[in-house]
Amino acid sequence: MQHLSWFCHINTLVKKAWQCLYHLRRLKDFKLPSKVLKMFYTCTIESILTGSITAWFGNSTKQDRRVLQRVV
Template sequence: MQFVCRANMSADDAVNMGLHFILEHLDSAGTYASILFVDFSSAFNTIIPELLSSKLLQLNVSPAICQWMYSFLMGRTQKEVERLELWCGRHNLELNTLKSVEMIVDFRRHPSPQLPLTLSICLVSTVETFKFLVITVSQDLKWAININSVLKKAQQRMYYLRLLRKHGLPQEMLRQFYTAVIESFLCSSIAV
């Protein structure tokens, strides 16, 4: 499920897909979702070109890679963390345990306590919110924190628009500045 740097795909699609799977799972009675956000240390600097080339040939490039990533990452439980670590070791990818966090989404009336999650013998911290790509996701799956963040940044950018107007920038240039710097930011991830 590669979303970045692909035609007709965006971070919005990744967030929407993730939320869809979480909410679909949570529709079943007595369920919860535990989300592990993993960060790789210098992932692009540790790629072994020969290994990558052979994998790309085996997987027929773009569609096959996406399908492989999807089948590898989807439907995994916490017991799968060890397999993720082994896979990363075999493919020269180092997990950044300091930036990896877990978020538990649990709407059950009486949630049971979860065992702590470890990654590469380090305890993974549990968070209530996490900035996933460009969206702040909260464990209650509500958008107040993200909306407040977007509004604050938009207000900061409006300051520059007022300065430009004060210094006599033509109306058309003000409109272009607004569209490029403010409106584009307000509309990013609007589908989510």
């Protein structure tokens, strides 16, 4: 039981978020209004990062939190 950690879960979330950030940068290249870009960020990237955050964030390590912060 002591070997359990949230590292794999957080790592998966970060990978998904980075993939969506790529799409956000591509949308920015099309000169979309900032309101649309913010909406895309909120609906995709932010929802990925905050899904079930109350369950795992308190038990994550400082390093895991730094990795998440880099995405934000």
